[in-house]
Amino acid sequence: MKRRTLLAGATLALGLAGAAWAEEPLKVGFVYVGPIGDGGWTYQHDLGRLAVEEAYGDRVETIYQESVPEGADAERVLTQMALSGAKLIFTTSFGFMDATNNVAARFPDVKFEHATGYTRAHPNVTTYDARFYEGRAVLGTIAGRMTQSNKIGYIGSFPIPEVIQGINSTYLHAKKVNPDVELVVIWAYTWFDPAKEADAARAMIEQGVDVILAHTDSTAPLAEAARSEGVIGFGQASDMSEYKPSPRVSSIIDNWAPYYIKRVGAVLDGTWEQQASWGGIAEDEVVIGEITDAVPAEVKAEAETLIEAIRSREYHPFTGPINKQDGSVWLAEGEVAEDGDLLGMMFYVEGITGEIPQ
Amino acid sequence: MDLSAINPAVLMATVMVAATPILLAALGELVVEKAGVLNLGVEGMMILGAICGFAVAVETGSPVMGFLGGALGGAALSLIFALLTQYLLANQVATGLALTLFGLGFSALIGQGYVGIKPPEWVRLDLGAVSRSPVVGTILLRHDPMVYTGLGFVVAIWAVLKFSRVGLILRAVGENHDAAHALGYKVIRIRILAILFGGAMAGLGGAYLSLMRVPLWTEGMTAGAGWIALALVVFASWRPGRVLLGAYLFGGITVLQLNLQASGVRIPVEYLSMSPYLITILVLVVMSSGRGRAALNAPASLGRNFHATH
Numbered sequence: 001m002k003r004r005t006l007l008a009g010a011t012l013a014l015g016l017a018g019a020a021w022a023e024e025p026l027k028v029g030f031v032y033v034g035p036i037g038d039g040g041w042t043y044q045h046d047l048g049r050l051a052v053e054e055a056y057g058d059r060v061e062t063i064y065q066e067s068v069p070e071g072a073d074a075e076r077v078l079t080q081m082a083l084s085g086a087k088l089i090f091t092t093s094f095g096f097m098d099a100t101n102n103v104a105a106r107f108p109d110v111k112f113e114h115a116t117g118y119t120r121a122h123p124n125v126t127t128y129d130a131r132f133y134e135g136r137a138v139l140g141t142i143a144g145r146m147t148q149s150n151k152i153g154y155i156g157s158f159p160i161p162e163v164i165q166g167i168n169s170t171y172l173h174a175k176k177v178n179p180d181v182e183l184v185v186i187w188a189y190t191w192f193d194p195a196k197e198a199d200a201a202r203a204m205i206e207q208g209v210d211v212i213l214a215h216t217d218s219t220a221p222l223a224e225a226a227r228s229e230g231v232i233g234f235g236q237a238s239d240m241s242e243y244k245p246s247p248r249v250s251s252i253i254d255n256w257a258p259y260y261i262k263r264v265g266a267v268l269d270g271t272w273e274q275q276a277s278w279g280g281i282a283e284d285e286v287v288i289g290e291i292t293d294a295v296p297a298e299v300k301a302e303a304e305t306l307i308e309a310i311r312s313r314e315y316h317p318f319t320g321p322i323n324k325q326d327g328s329v330w331l332a333e334g335e336v337a338e339d340g341d342l343l344g345m346m347f348y349v350e351g352i353t354g355e356i357p358q
Numbered sequence: 359m360d361l362s363a364i365n366p367a368v369l370m371a372t373v374m375v376a377a378t379p380i381l382l383a384a385l386g387e388l389v390v391e392k393a394g395v396l397n398l399g400v401e402g403m404m405i406l407g408a409i410c411g412f413a414v415a416v417e418t419g420s421p422v423m424g425f426l427g428g429a430l431g432g433a434a435l436s437l438i439f440a441l442l443t444q445y446l447l448a449n450q451v452a453t454g455l456a457l458t459l460f461g462l463g464f465s466a467l468i469g470q471g472y473v474g475i476k477p478p479e480w481v482r483l484d485l486g487a488v489s490r491s492p493v494v495g496t497i498l499l500r501h502d503p504m505v506y507t508g509l510g511f512v513v514a515i516w517a518v519l520k521f522s523r524v525g526l527i528l529r530a531v532g533e534n535h536d537a538a539h540a541l542g543y544k545v546i547r548i549r550i551l552a553i554l555f556g557g558a559m560a561g562l563g564g565a566y567l568s569l570m571r572v573p574l575w576t577e578g579m580t581a582g583a584g585w586i587a588l589a590l591v592v593f594a595s596w597r598p599g600r601v602l603l604g605a606y607l608f609g610g611i612t613v614l615q616l617n618l619q620a621s622g623v624r625i626p627v628e629y630l631s632m633s634p635y636l637i638t639i640l641v642l643v644v645m646s647s648g649r650g651r652a653a654l655n656a657p658a659s660l661g662r663n664f665h666a667t668h
Contacts, residue, residue: 035576035577037473185619186616186619187619195567195572195579195581198571198572199376202613202616203616204620206364206365206368207617207621218576220572220574223476242476357626
């Protein structure tokens with residue numbers, strides 16, 4: 001009997017140990033600033049999430065929360081996610097920066113990845129970003145060539161370095177192909193508010209703008225452009241293909257899938273480390289959507305050459321000589337901007353009128 | 359800074375379009391308040407009208423049906439309000455607020471499947487060369503039918519309230535519901551009909567937002583327009599003509615701010631967006647003083663529930 005109990009006990013122990021070795025699916029959380037249905041920024045992040053599910057199948061379980069306001073609510077959502085067992089959490093907006101770092105302090109064994117931020121106050125926080133300014137360089141070139149009224153418009157969201165980079169990159173490249181071009185900037189103070197974005201687009205169109213770029217996430221500017229003759233725009237963050245072939249003549253597509261798959265894999269392998277990742281066209285994180293036939297062939301060719309030059313790292317969108325708005329020299333001839341400068345960019349380049357609101 | 363880039367005629371036309379949703383909702387609320395009921399649920403009715411209108415328009419492919427659907431949606435929510443306040447004698451303020459929250463949430467629920475969809479277009483008025491004339495054409499002759507309907511409603515409501523028997527009875531119920539009851543008028547019935555009308559108008563205003571102004575559906579897309587409409591009724595001293603002016607003022611402020619930004623003038627967004635509410639607070643303060651109330655034309659029975667004592 002002693003042997004039988006011993007055997008029974010051993011089998012039981014082995015069985016339990018076996019169950020413990022069987023891998024529990026890794027819970028990955030995603031916090032979105034807008035609705036998945038925005039057809040833009042959040043939609044693309046969600047595509048990344050779905051790609052993770054497809055790549056890893058049963059090994060991961062993803063949870064997400066959409067339309068989380070930036071601020072105190074974000075902390076609550078993050079804490080809840082961490083408490084419910086998520087081991088890797090992606091926070092997909094600049095405004096989640098403080099919330100992410102605060103919650104990371106309280107949950108040292110949960111890994112946090114913050115998009116488009118710059119603070120990594122704890123070793124379990126990584127920041128990641130995409131070089132949208134590379135995409136803006138291409139769009140700015142197309143805009144400069146295609147504008148008839150020499151006025152292009154940029155709907156800005158909030159005055160943060162990422163948006164300023166976009167504005168500067170657009171202007172520099174539009175000006176390169178069209179020295180008379182003028183850039184009109186309207187600040188919408190929102191990432192996603194179709195009514196405001198439509199109003200901003202309308203205000204621009206009324207003032208003669210005929211190419212609209214947007215740093216906000218909905219399709220409203222394109223809908224507004226579709227109503228007016230001769231106005232073109234670009235898809236922002238996602239392809240917005242229902243507005244092809246015009247007014248959407250091209251788009252910047254954020255492709256987060258490769259990065260997400262890589263990072264989830266790192267957690268599964270145990271090789272996850274804190275880093276600051278900033279991929280662009282070369283890493284396929286920024287993809288330029290199909291340039292439609294509304295764009296003349298030579299402009300399309302010019303844009304595609306530029307894309308290849310950026311992809312092969314032959315050309316950096318911020319290459320001197322470039323002066324700041326007040327006339328002082330920022331980059332000398334041939335000098336390339338450093339990442340650090342770009343991450344803190346809060347000045348316009350020479351030629352843009354207007355001030356950056358505080 | 360290039361103020362010459364702002365074309366006043368075009369700006370005026372945009373202001374008219376921007377003001378239409380709050381104009382419609384405010385006119386409905388004006389009728390409701392003239393009958394003596396304070397309906398704070400306008401925001402909920404607007405957004406429910408927005409999603410109902412959007413859903414119906416997308417399903418049937420016709421903007422007209424969409425507007426009808428929006429009106430019905432707003433009216434349905436206001437029916438709940440009517441039942442709660444007229445039959446169950448619930449506190450009007452609390453009920454209105456509760457229905458606002460309910461409307462916001464319910465519309466988000468219904469709207470889940472409609473994010474990112476394009477609604478059917480509506481043809482704008484086009485009288486050929488006349489419509490394209492620089493001042494009169496741009497301001498008056500190039501709008502979609504709903505803008506003209508809104509203006510028509512202003513005139514109609516003014517005329518009905520001032521000259522017709524129906525309007526007189528409505529005003530009587532709002533001024534002194536006991537006297538009206540003594541005269542034999544069905545106070546509850548009249549108030550319910552007024553509330554339904556108000557809800558339908560708010561629904562129309564909301565549907566205009568989602569079908570014409572933006573035109574997209576998003577959660578919470580009214581962004582406080584219902585509250586502005588409420589403030590507008592007070593600001594306008596319960597007179598339809600002043601509601602029109604106030605709607606242009608309030609609705610035009612956002613448009614003006616964007617146009618100023620586009621031409622390089624920098625006024626902080628915050629100042630402009632708080633001005634409608636500041637003006638309303640001012641008016642309310644003046645109104646709260648005893649003499650002020652009477653002088654400002656408020657219906658004397660506003661907010662008081664009616665219960666026949668015999």
